[in-house]
Amino acid sequence: MHYFLTNKFEYNLSGIEHAQLYRWRMFTDLKVESKIITFDFTPELDRFLFRHGIGRSLSLNMFDCWQNVLQSAIQENEFENDFPNLRLRFEYYGPRTTPNYLLSKNKIKLVQYFDDNQQLMTEDHWDIRGFRSLRLDFSDGNIIKRSWYDLDGNVVLTEINGQLTITEHNPQFASTGNNTFTSWQQLKVAWLDFLVSRDNDAVLYIDRAEYVTPIVLAMENKAVPVYIILHSAHTKDRNDPMGAPFNEIRQLEIDRKERWSAYIASTPQQAKDFEVRSGIKTYTIPVSQVSQTAIPLAQKPKSIRNLVYTSRISREKRIEDAIYAVEKLVKKYPDIKLRIYGYVTDGEYNKELYTMIKRLQLEENVYLLPYQVDRTDIFSQADIFILTSEYEGFNMSMLEAAAYGVPTVAYDVKYGPAHLNEQLKTGALVESGNIDALAKQINALIEDDEGYKIQQSQSQAQAIKQFGSKVVGQKWQNFLEKEALIRESRRWVYDFDFSSNHNALAPANLAIGQYAQDEGFSPLSYPEVINMDRDSKLENINMGDIVLTGYPSFYKTMPTVLQYDLDLARKIKQMGAKLIMLVEDSLSLRELTNFVENELATLNVADILMVLTEQMKGELISLGIKTPILVQSPYPLPKGNISASSNYSGIRTKEILYSGNLTKAPFLESIAVEVDVFGPRISEKMRQNYKIRYHGSVPFSQLMAKLRDFRGFGLVWDGGDVPIKTDTGRYTRYNFPYKASQYLALEMPLIAWSGSAISGFILEHNCGILINNMSELKNRMEQLSQQEISNMAMNAKRLSKMVTEGTSFKSDLNRAISWVQD
Incomplete structure (x- = not known):
């Protein structure tokens, strides 16, 4: 298994998590199993995953592992008041932004317990999937204990005075090892060691290095391969990659360079620069890709006026430069629009941008808008993408814009904009920080209507040619083969x-x-x-x-x-x-x-x-x-068993055969028609019934040989004369007895209770008769014509291949395999 390491999923995803999702999809296409690993406690994780269309199976969270909710979608635990003498206060999840089974109006989020003096005593945090996940105990307003619970209400982890203790209910619990830790970092290291200890083929990929690198460096397991993804600059001065000192996290990694298998950069230039400086092998694989299928290009209006910027609202993105560029253009193009989509990571900077827009009187031209999960509408309606960052390791949005035929005007900074501009052969690069040049290039695209249309189609074609999923997939395939990392699941x-x-x-x-x-x-x-x-x-x-x-x-x-x-x-x-x-x-x-x-x-x-x-x-x-x-279809017979078709093809008779555990067949004690019986545990009353011809109990392989010449019907019946009156009879409402497969293998028509689950199968295939109770059997058999028997026998012969060749079972098994793989 390949593990992509980050700290957490949030309501809005950063570029790193988007890159992990692209990689997971690519690995899935390559039939390489992978998961995104997160460490932080996130009781709303399922909500965040659903918001971004992420299946739970691709995410593995440390707390979910401890709490035994890796495979559980929902646990509707009823609330129980553990402190009936305390006053309660509830908070609920909402509003409904996910399906009702995940989030409903009465889904508990928080329960607080207060004493008569309104002093908070205990606080329970509930997971959005419907179970108590964390309890905080208070004394004089201070937390004195934290306890995490599994689905069954067992404590799996406690924290008291900074000491973390794993309990016997935690899958990480070691009966002979250490279960007490003095820091969260130490516990995370132990969990990652635990995770890879179960997987001989584990491969780690560090995405959020500032969080994950120290954890990986402290692991006991030094043999597991580790690859580091370069998502950002490797030097303190982002635009001096060869001369400036390494930033802190890269220096930490380079000081332990023997630990890393290789680095992966998104552009050839960064890969070359980093490998030359660090001496560590560095591959070039983009963090993003586009579909191999061209998206229908939107019909643009005659006037090109819609600018778009998608980004974190963060100071290093220099969004104010894009706003200043619009100010320079608004007199010439009063209807020009700049829509800025992003989630806020710097609240103060976000306020400054609002103030700036108001100060420049651009409220009708510049809009700060929320982050959008689905950006189809954003790029379908956009004319030009703007990028003014101080630094970009790649920039997924610039590539995504190109896939929609939207050219980019960007600052020429390391590394992504220059590389993408070269590969896409559209848009324009201007000097970093030169707002006049930025406005001039935007104006040039607006005025060149014919040139814009050429760029529109060319940017999309080049995006597919250079960054299509097949192209990027081949780069990953080459990497995996070169590093000998491909392992087929067994x-x-x-x-x-x-x-x-x-x-x-x-x-x-x-x-x-x-x-x-x-x-x-x-x-x-x-x-x-x-x-x-x-x-x-x-x-x-x-x-x-x-x-x-x-x-x-x-x-x-x-x-x-x-x-x-x-x-x-x-x-x-x-x-x-x-x-x-x-x-x-x-x-x-x-x-x-x-x-x-x-x-x-x-x-x-x-x-x-x-x-x-x-x-x-x-x-x-x-x-x-x-x-x-x-x-699924009926169970098959073992290979090598003799079917009737190999020895008999003559006329069928009205003889009746019963084979099975005779303790489940009390109806045989009073049956009024002749029956050949095979099976263990015959009762004395059965022996005394002269209608029964008992042949003893023999192993299955011998039984099939003995029955190869039997010409009659196979009786599928458990319980008494009226099955509904006994537990064994009632069970036939649900099961498909194996004796039915055995009879069909011998091309025998079936006799069964009309209320049994197998009755539908018999009716569908016309391979037998149904009766309501045993008293009907004699008359029903007497009424059968030879033609009816022949038709049923012919249908049974056709069905025999289903159970003697195993093709239907193998088809069903492959359906199940496809399900778990997908």
């Missing part, structure tokens, strides 16, 4: 030897393992013990891998009441892998109440669930499953 399937087991899941799991291996999965054995400590690992699994496991595992499921399955799922996710879970059985839907809590917890850990029926999907959702659910 695929694993948990395999358990069921060969001596008569359970229906024995052949199902065998088949799943076989066909998964056809799709590139390698087998793993279930671990005897699952250690949740930070230093413990699962065999072979690394961050970014895909793991396929059946649920329940039935390895240690029953004796641990599913705790084994839950721990395994959590450990897989703790390792940073993607988890596909095949729901072969549901103990909750089997009405085993003591398994419900752990089942729901286990299923909500997975990245995607595969189930056999729409009915099971719907019921699991109603029980509280949030994990995406894919409905």
